[in-house]
Amino acid sequence: MARAITRKFYFLLSRPQFxxxxxxxxxxxxxxxxxxxxxPVSGETIKQNMFMAINSAIHSALEKDDSAIIFGEDxxxxxxxxxxxxxxxxxxxxxxxxxxxxxxxxAGFGIGAAAAGATAIAEMQFAxxxxxxxxxxxxxxxxxxxxxxxxxxxxxxxxxxxCSAVGHxxxxxxxxPEAYFxxxxxxxxxxxxxxxxxxxxxxxxxxxxxxxxxxxPKVLYRTAEEMVPKTExxxxxxxxxxxxxxxxxxxxxxxxxxxxxxxxxKMAKEQLKVSCEVIDLQTILPWDKDxxxxxxxxxxxxxxxxxxxxxxxxxxxxxxxxxxxxxxxLEAPVTRVTGFDTPFPxxxxxxxxxxxxxxxxxxxxxxxx
Numbered sequence: 001m002a003r004a005i006t007r008k009f010y011f012l013l014s015r016p017q018f019x020x021x022x023x024x025x026x027x028x029x030x031x032x033x034x035x036x037x038x039x040p041v042s043g044e045t046i047k048q049n050m051f052m053a054i055n056s057a058i059h060s061a062l063e064k065d066d067s068a069i070i071f072g073e074d075x076x077x078x079x080x081x082x083x084x085x086x087x088x089x090x091x092x093x094x095x096x097x098x099x100x101x102x103x104x105x106x107a108g109f110g111i112g113a114a115a116a117g118a119t120a121i122a123e124m125q126f127a128x129x130x131x132x133x134x135x136x137x138x139x140x141x142x143x144x145x146x147x148x149x150x151x152x153x154x155x156x157x158x159x160x161x162x163c164s165a166v167g168h169x170x171x172x173x174x175x176x177p178e179a180y181f182x183x184x185x186x187x188x189x190x191x192x193x194x195x196x197x198x199x200x201x202x203x204x205x206x207x208x209x210x211x212x213x214x215x216x217p218k219v220l221y222r223t224a225e226e227m228v229p230k231t232e233x234x235x236x237x238x239x240x241x242x243x244x245x246x247x248x249x250x251x252x253x254x255x256x257x258x259x260x261x262x263x264x265x266k267m268a269k270e271q272l273k274v275s276c277e278v279i280d281l282q283t284i285l286p287w288d289k290d291x292x293x294x295x296x297x298x299x300x301x302x303x304x305x306x307x308x309x310x311x312x313x314x315x316x317x318x319x320x321x322x323x324x325x326x327x328x329x330l331e332a333p334v335t336r337v338t339g340f341d342t343p344f345p346x347x348x349x350x351x352x353x354x355x356x357x358x359x360x361x362x363x364x365x366x367x368x369x
Contacts, residue, residue, distance in 0.1 A: 072123030
């Protein structure tokens, strides 16, 4: 019953008049920074928000691959966040269809479909709901090729899911579970920062020979708008992007947190005269050690920021690797600015999140260490 009420609630919030209210609740957390870099492919572009770009990527996959299917709870009518809007009308109910409210079943069906040769795109309605499917994902999908000695695989499986804070989600609708899956060899874990990145990274996941977890920061579905190439393009997995060059502090994040760090870099330059280099990790597993460590060896200082709790968050892996690879170059300890070790709160969300103010305070401390 609670799940059904939640689905109706988020369906309402997916409508523009309600979405504006949802966005206003998040205004203090970040200011969206559109991608101003050269487009990843030449040709005509169109203004799209992130859910439109994701829809475009899925449309492209279904159009070019007759074996491709997209399925999940409420997918047929467009999904609660409208990412699959219009796809059933175009490609039919055999390729775009609803499933029961059973994440374990969604993952299991996706594994079977991919193992049988289909390109399977599964949607979990919220990343928080992936936990009932944890066994299927980490014990079956991730290990399918390994345990068969390479005879079989389910590499054409991509699991999409909205993740992270949205302003009103609280315990069951705002979690960032990337670290759970990053602990699992055999998976790839990806988190985009905006429409251009989302389309290119999702298409790369769909084409990738390994099972992929594609986590979509839900607050960006409508707040993020960019000029997105109409044609198909691919952004390499496992490769970070340096968004703002700098030489005094390295700032590393992914998803929504990238936009927080971009603003922090501007504030640090204006208020502290500190030059920060901002890196979007993009792929959590495998993560781009070379780009991050090269930056840290240049700056001597690094701050990792993510919305998930501190203990065993993916920032801990970055901190351990940076300490090992860049120890002699460090001018200060590796710093993490994260959520806290509590369930995700509701009214206390503004205190929980790694805001620009918390991150800027970390910059002050690290340069004065």
